[in-house]
Amino acid sequence: QVQLQESGPGLLKPSETLSLTCTVSGGSISSHYWTWIRQPAGKGLEWIGRIHISDNTIYNPSLKSRVTMSLDTSTNQFSLKLNSVTAADTAIYYCARDPASDAFDYWGQGTLVTVSS
Amino acid sequence: DIQMTQSPSSLSASVGARVTITCRASQTITTYLNWYQQKPGKAPKLLIYAASTLQSWVPSRFSGSGSGTDFTLTISSLQPEDFATYYCQQNYNAPQTFGQGTKVEIK
Numbered sequence: 565q566v567q568l569q570e571s572g573p574g575l576l577k578p579s580e581t582l583s584l585t586c587t588v589s590g591g592s593i594s595s596h597y598w599t600w601i602r603q604p605a606g607k608g609l610e611w612i613g614r615i616h617i618s619d620n621t622i623y624n625p626s627l628k629s630r631v632t633m634s635l636d637t638s639t640n641q642f643s644l645k646l647n648s649v650t651a652a653d654t655a656i657y658y659c660a661r662d663p664a665s666d667a668f669d670y671w672g673q674g675t676l677v678t679v680s681s
Numbered sequence: 682d683i684q685m686t687q688s689p690s691s692l693s694a695s696v697g698a699r700v701t702i703t704c705r706a707s708q709t710i711t712t713y714l715n716w717y718q719q720k721p722g723k724a725p726k727l728l729i730y731a732a733s734t735l736q737s738w739v740p741s742r743f744s745g746s747g748s749g750t751d752f753t754l755t756i757s758s759l760q761p762e763d764f765a766t767y768y769c770q771q772n773y774n775a776p777q778t779f780g781q782g783t784k785v786e787i788k
Contacts, residue, residue: 608779608780608781609717609768609779610779611775611776611778611779613776614775622775622776624775624776625682625776658725662772666715666730666731667715667727667730667772668725668770669727669736671724671725671726672724673723
């Protein structure tokens with residue numbers, strides 16, 4: 565059974581860099597696409613981007629200038645960095661598996677990131 | 682970006698009722714349409730992919746249909762565990778986008 569678990573700081577100040585890691589168990593990160601999605605409290609879902617071992621990475625144009633994703637096959641983890649955060653980046657951040665760009669079939673439980681001075 | 686519009690935004694229904702949720706794309710997405718169910722405090726769960734294929738865990742009272750720009754999620758007989766928010770999502774092209782969600786509440 566594939567499991568995903570997000571980790572990282574839950575509180576940031578404006579202008580800081582958000583750094584989250586998703587640890588994958590029960591499957592290899594060398595297969596499939598791996599995705600980050602966020603959800604502000606009480607609101608809908610926003611796709612941040614996806615990464616693949618082939619270095620095929622696509623970001624949401626609305627965040628592209630601030631986002632970097634990476635993969636570490638040695639630890640079976642993938643990561644998200646979002647720089648210059650503002651209060652608008654406050655949200656629950658989910659990592660998810662995207663097999664061949666079909667649908668998000670496995671999700672982490674989500675981690676709340678709050679941006680506040 | 683492809684805009685996904687769901688209707689209604691919320692609905693109230695009784696156990697046993699038939700429920701239909703509509704999702705419309707701003708351009709054709711063929712059948713690159715997925716549905717998710719989200720319960721409070723939980724991550725979304727994939728319900729239906731490719732417009733009409735149920736995930737293995739999904740009861741047969743759920744069904745999905747549509748192609749092009751118009752899609753439907755139907756629950757034939759609403760059960761207590763179905764009260765949740767439902768999202769459609771297109772994976773026709775990037776950025777992948779979601780509908781705003783439909784909250785299904787108990788009447």
